[in-house]
Amino acid sequence: MTLHLDDLRVRHLGECHHDSPLAEMLAAKRTSPHYVAEGDRVLLEDTVSMLAEHGLPPDRLPSFEAAGPRRKIYFDPVRVTAGIVTCGGLCPGLNDVIRGLVQELTTQYGVERILGFRNGLRGLTAQHRDDTIELTPDRVRDIHNAGGTILGSSRGAQDADEMVDSLLLRGINVLFVIGGDGGMNAATHLAAAIRARDLDIAVIGVPKTIDNDLPYTDQSFGFQSAFAQAANFISSVSIEAAASPDGIGIVKLMGRHSGFIACYASLARNAADIVLIPEVPFALEGDDGLLARVEQHVRAKGFVVIVVAEGAGQDLLAERGLLEGDATDASGNAKLGDIGTLLRETLTAHLTAAGLAPTVRYIDPSYAIRSVTANAYDSVYCLRLAHAAVHAAMAGRTETAVVRWRRRFVHVPMPLIISKRNQVDPDGDLWMSVLEATGRLVGNPSARHPLLVDG
Numbered sequence: 001m002t003l004h005l006d007d008l009r010v011r012h013l014g015e016c017h018h019d020s021p022l023a024e025m026l027a028a029k030r031t032s033p034h035y036v037a038e039g040d041r042v043l044l045e046d047t048v049s050m051l052a053e054h055g056l057p058p059d060r061l062p063s064f065e066a067a068g069p070r071r072k073i074y075f076d077p078v079r080v081t082a083g084i085v086t087c088g089g090l091c092p093g094l095n096d097v098i099r100g101l102v103q104e105l106t107t108q109y110g111v112e113r114i115l116g117f118r119n120g121l122r123g124l125t126a127q128h129r130d131d132t133i134e135l136t137p138d139r140v141r142d143i144h145n146a147g148g149t150i151l152g153s154s155r156g157a158q159d160a161d162e163m164v165d166s167l168l169l170r171g172i173n174v175l176f177v178i179g180g181d182g183g184m185n186a187a188t189h190l191a192a193a194i195r196a197r198d199l200d201i202a203v204i205g206v207p208k209t210i211d212n213d214l215p216y217t218d219q220s221f222g223f224q225s226a227f228a229q230a231a232n233f234i235s236s237v238s239i240e241a242a243a244s245p246d247g248i249g250i251v252k253l254m255g256r257h258s259g260f261i262a263c264y265a266s267l268a269r270n271a272a273d274i275v276l277i278p279e280v281p282f283a284l285e286g287d288d289g290l291l292a293r294v295e296q297h298v299r300a301k302g303f304v305v306i307v308v309a310e311g312a313g314q315d316l317l318a319e320r321g322l323l324e325g326d327a328t329d330a331s332g333n334a335k336l337g338d339i340g341t342l343l344r345e346t347l348t349a350h351l352t353a354a355g356l357a358p359t360v361r362y363i364d365p366s367y368a369i370r371s372v373t374a375n376a377y378d379s380v381y382c383l384r385l386a387h388a389a390v391h392a393a394m395a396g397r398t399e400t401a402v403v404r405w406r407r408r409f410v411h412v413p414m415p416l417i418i419s420k421r422n423q424v425d426p427d428g429d430l431w432m433s434v435l436e437a438t439g440r441l442v443g444n445p446s447a448r449h450p451l452l453v454d455g
């Protein structure tokens, strides 16, 4: 889909008439290599060939509105009540974002009332809307020292109009939704319901997901902390595998439809021999199948380390009747089959039949990679996203997500954030790095499972 400038424009609640408390500081600011001034824009694409293809003058090229403080703002801060909600699966840095929002709203803008809705969007239903947490700088001072979210989170559908009623009843003018694709979807519906009732409530999204499966953002916060933790399990399994005769180490990592965690964690340790992700199908049987390749590896090297994303090989599970049909969770996300166990069982059987005596070590760290605190990099990132989110809300932006795009902080219309899934491109440079690191670059790139072609 080709995007045009108009597709990238974000919604405003109206004209900004109030002086920002930050106006004086902003007065002399101009665009530089380190700052994008108010009114300037950040290009969607970044190669000469992609830009040339449009054949447009620079100001007509597809570009995002720069995030950051404005001299004039829409809301009178003393009249603002802000709401914060965290939804979906946990992600390192959720508490950092909550803390950053509260600190920025109070210290920079003087907002006096901030409510945290509990347990995700469930907290915005009629039944739970009164059970909020008053968020103050004191209350959030130390929350970044713990993983998870002090607000709680949940999956499951809610009615958009009922949530709008909750915002009205609790006097919310700006709502910050910290969520993944589902949360951004819900926020988009919520913002549409607000618009349909012509209400003056801003909805700002802060995209989060350890899977890194949201588009139009360089990487989502928490992803780096999650894959760093995942890399530790790869180290453990490779130490175990190397110390055992015919050792097989398997680590299954989260990543429903996108294999970013598996790729980055593997590259972080550079110890994996085989990386399996949802985006690159593979076969078990046959000369080029996984079983034969693992056997070759074990015979040549003595052990093998396999990193598998949980969403990989779901077709193989389906063929074997090991999937629960169309089963989904409360939010409508597909329930996955257990590829790790299938690998452990089929590899053990195959290698034993081939006369080897495999020692199989299988680790499924599961939630252990996403319940950790944010690392220092993610903490900085979360704080800066929180700052951008507060500036966007106070300037009356709505149905808008704040993201980092090509290292700049920008505003992305929410419908765009949910328009597609970010996935590892089998033709992209990340997957090429994985193939290089696992020594499997040579071969037929159109093979069904190029990672298993000998290097």
Ligand SMILES: Nc1ncnc2c1ncn2[C@@H]1O[C@H](COP(=O)(O)OP(=O)(O)OP(=O)(O)O)[C@@H](O)[C@H]1O
Residues within 6 Å of the ligand: 087, 088, 089, 090, 120, 121, 122, 154, 155, 156, 157, 158, 179, 180, 181, 182, 183, 184, 185, 186, 187, 189, 208, 209, 210, 211, 330, 331, 332, 333
């Ligand atoms: N298409 C949708 N329309 C409206 N609401 C949705 C939609 N998809 C999900 N939601 C709601 O958004 C909330 C979060 O969704 P979900 O559980 O899928 O997690 P998420 O935000 O995608 O996070 P993650 O993928 O990182 O776990 C849930 O309450 C869910 O009901």
Ligand SMILES: O=P(O)(O)OC[C@H]1O[C@](O)(CO)[C@@H](O)[C@@H]1O
Residues within 6 Å of the ligand: 088, 089, 090, 155, 180, 209, 210, 211, 254, 255, 256, 310, 329, 370
């Ligand atoms: O939290 P739940 O419902 O067990 O879902 C786990 C899923 O959530 C994620 O952590 C984020 O979507 C996925 O990686 C994982 O498949």
Ligand SMILES: [Mg+2]
Residues within 6 Å of the ligand: 088, 180, 181, 182, 209
């Ligand atoms: Mg999701």
